[in-house]
Amino acid sequence: MKPISAVIRNPHNKISFLKSNLLIQSSLSITTDSIASKFNCRTSISNRFSAESYGRFLDACLLSKNLCSGKLVHAKIVIAGLEKDSFLVTKLIGLYSVCGNVPVAEWVFNQVSNCNVFLMNAMIRGYCANGLYQKALDFLEVKMEDGMKPDSYTLSCLLKACGLLFNLQEGERIRNLAEESGLDKDIFVSNALIGMYAKCGSLVDGIQVFERMPQRDIVSWNSIISAYVQEGLEEEAIVKVQELVRSGLRPDRVTIISALSMCSSVEMLREIHGYAITSGYERISTVRNSLISMYGKCGRVEEFRWLFDNSTCTDNATWNAVISGYAQNGRFEESIKLLRDMKLVGFDSDVVTYSGIISSFSQNGQSEQAMRIFEELLNSGLKPDIITVASVLPAISDLQYLDKCREIHAYSYRNGLEYDRRVRNALVSVYSKCGSVQDAEQVFSKIMERDVISWSSMVVGYTQNGFLNEALNTFRQMIISKTTPNPITITSALSACAGMASLRHGKEIHLWALKNRFEGQTFVASALIDMYAKCGKIKESRRVFDLMTDRNLVTWNAMIGGYAVHGLGENALEIFGMVEEPDQISFLAALSACNHGGLVDKGTDIFNSMKRFRVGPTGGHYSCVVDMLGRSGRVDEALDLIQNSPVEANAHLWGALLGACKTYSNLEIAIYAGARVIELGCKNPGYYVQLSNILADFGRWEHAEVMRKLMKEKGVKKVVGCSWIEVNEGVHSFVARDRAQHPEWESLFKMLKGLNEQMKGMG
The missing domain is CATH 1.25.40 (Serine Threonine Protein Phosphatase 5, Tetratricopeptide repeat)
Incomplete structure (x- = not known):
């Protein structure tokens, strides 16, 4: 027999199905845990029950999400002729919506000809409960065209939907409806407005709503505190918590969880923990889990482990918080062990569990391990959600796995995750780091808010x-x-x-x-x-x-590098001497300054001092010293340095030596260095051209032509020259041999010709 959803398109088939089902099941009784606990007996459904009795049965089915029993109650309601009773229809819509059967909920709603605001709200609540936020907004628009007027619940529910869609424009439209309906000062609408503005990144508007509220409840305070936390304004959030206490209201568990999320020190965390103990909130699982999570973020492993070991009742969230806490503190072995233990004690690891570990691995530079855990998540049959995707993308970015990024992008698109701003932001970053700017632009163009x-x-x-x-x-x-x-x-x-x-x-x-x-x-x-x-x-x-x-060290290095670019070697070394713990970049900038300033002896001293600072020289340092020695004519020393270097000589090292040979006309070493460049398969055209020019300088025209042919064989092309100039508020670029790229190239070259003629006249 087909399920109800299979005959939804034909209302007559629907009713006949329900009636036939009733004839088959007429002697059956409903026996569910929820109904038994509610009525404390085994109850046979009678056609003579009142709407109120059917309502109680539906409430029990809804609480236990028992769709099977709910369908049977629905059948009895149809037989009793109560299928259009708005009281029962509202509960039926709620039941089917909670059980994820939105099409049947829509069908039930459409059976009622006289719609009221309660029925409309039930349908809107059903859409939102199933993540169909845009459909809820569209539904209101249709109903308003039919003459329906929203109440405070309608507007509150839809404002939350706008926030979850990050749709500020729709949120403003709902606010206008509230003002037109005289509900803009309603406490529930105002609370929802604050939440919507916070999620849409418009905190200023949320603050204005809060300040204008004639009265506030604990939800109002929690909403504005949460809004500040979302924007990272922890100091302002703390001030609001203090104002809440002074207002006479008692902080609840939501306030405590928000306060915990903005703890900037262990002392503050312990203070909030103390309040949670004295107020009795520590026993609530959500508060305890938040405490575990925050102790983990503050690096207090012993504290969160104590809380975990002394919890009388743990859930998935508790295990997730502890696993994530170990991972965040670099204790990955304990984190993975707990992941295995979690399954042994009967808890199923979920997407949140894996997402926490993946995020921690990514943030700690363990990209390969993050990808391994992500693969385990997929193999376990779990479906990555928005958090998982946003967590694994940074790891893909570090590894520059462009194909993996495209796979994740395709998965996100197919599963409706791509619309989320966090995912799109991460995709823009990954595509950019992988060098695919065009893909990054396409994703960026789709981000509306x-x-x-x-x-x-x-x-x-x-x-x-x-x-x-x-x-x-x-x-x-x-x-x-x-x-x-x-x-x-x-x-x-x-x-x-x-x-x-x-x-x-x-x-x-x-x-x-x-x-x-x-x-x-x-x-x-x-x-x-x-x-x-x-x-x-x-x-x-x-x-x-x-x-x-x-x-910081970046500042010192920037100043040393700036002096180096300007050839002010002495100034650069003065700054370098002030750095207490130089790193590889510091030494590279100092060596570059010596190179450009002709301070060869000081440069070699600095290079030799790297061991004293326990900084290992890289190919870049050796290239700089080779270039410095070569520029001063000490080509043989430069060659000796390369041959005795513990670092494997690359094309840049040999290229630096080749440049020195060009300056000091050393053909023998030039040929030797050039051969090494070619052996390494270097694609830099500059080195080939340089060697060709050296050979031409010594009259080796045949060998120079061989180099030109070799460039063609290896597919090495000379880079097209490009320059740019800033005029007024625009930057204009010019590419060699492609004049037509610039729209005004004809007038530009006329001006250039005129300037050339004036210069000749002056000469």
Whole structure:
């Protein structure tokens, strides 16, 4: 026999099915745990029951989610002629919705000709309970066209739906309906509005709603506290908790959980823990689980393990919190062991369990292990959710598995996860790091309600892949959209300015950073130092450096590198001497400064001192020293350094030596170095051209031509030259042998020709 859902399209078939089912089952009795506990007896369903009696039966079925018994009650209701009773229809809609059978709930709703607000709300609640938020919004619009008016419950429910969809525009529309209906001051609507604005990233509007509320309950306070927490404004959230206490209301478990999520110290965590004990909330599983989770995040392994061992009743969330706590603290063996133990004691590991471990592995640079756990999740038959996908994508990003990223993207699209902003933000970042900017752009274009992470991911992606003009344009659009950049966005935008030597844009961003108090951020200030240095303003770099009150190694390295670019070796070494614990980048910047400043002896001393600081030299350090020795004519020493280097010589090392041979006309070593470059299969055309030019300088024209032919055979192509110039508010790029790329190339070259003629006349 077909299930009810199979005959939903034909109402007559539906009723006949129910009636035939009743004839078959007429002598049967309903015996479920929920109904037995409610009525305390074995009850035979009689056609003579009142609507109230049927309602009690449906309540019991709903509580136990017993769809089978619920269908039988439904059949009796139809036989009794009560299928259009709004009281019973409301409960039937609730039952089918809770059991995930939305089409039947819709069919039941459509049997009633006179719809009222309770029936409408039941259907809206059913849609939302099954994640059909947009359908709930569309349903209200249809019903309003039929003359229905929403009440406070309708609007509250739909505002939550807007928040879960991150749809601020729809949320504003619902708010307008509330104002038109005179329900904008209703406490339930106001609470829902605060939550909606928080989820849609519009905290200012949420604060305004809270401040204008004529009366507030504990939900109001929890909503605004949660809104501050979501935006990372922990200090403001703490202030609201204090105001809540002063208002005379007693913090509940939701308040405690929110307060726990913003603990900035172990002392604060213990204080909240103490309140939870004295108020009796520690015994509640959600509070205890939050305590375990926060002790884990604070690195207090013994504390969260004690809570776990002394819990009288544990659930999946408890195990998940402990497993995640061990993983977060780098104790991965204990984390995996608990994952196995969890199954042994009868708890099924779920998506949350695996997601916590995957996230911890990813955050701790254990990308391979994160992928291994992700594969285990798939093999166990579990379906990754939004959190899982957002957790595994950073690991894919670190490993630069472009194909894996596309697989995850396809899975997200098929399973309706791609719409989530967190997933799309992560996809933009992964595609960018894998070098697939076009894919990143496509995902970015689909993000309707972009937050700071959305914009930052795209700006960073463009900058990482050399699309510097696009990075600045995206940053400009971000400002226009009134999204406040974070330090990562500003740092990337400044890096783009540095790469283009766009001083004017760099100054504009510097001014914006000053106005918005971002200049004090260490990484922003370091990016400013680098930008000014690369734009030829080394004095401005030093001014930013001197004004910094808090410097890190990135700052010192940026200043050393800035002086190195300008050939100010002595200044660079002065800064280098102030660094207490230099790293590989510090030494590379100092060696570069010695190289450009001709400070060969000091450079070799610095190179030799790396052992004293326990910093292992890399190929980059050896390349810099080889180039430095070669520039000073000490080609033989450079060759000896390469041959005795513990680091395997790469094409960059031999290429650096080749450049020295060109300067000092050393044909023998040039041929030897060039042969090594070719053996390594290097695709850098510069080395081939350089060796060809050296051979031509010595009259070895045949050998030079052989090099040219070898380039063609190996598919090595000379890189097309590109330059750009900043005019007014635009940056114009020019590519060699492709004049038509620029729309005004004819007028530009006329101007260039005129300038050339004037220069000749002056000569």
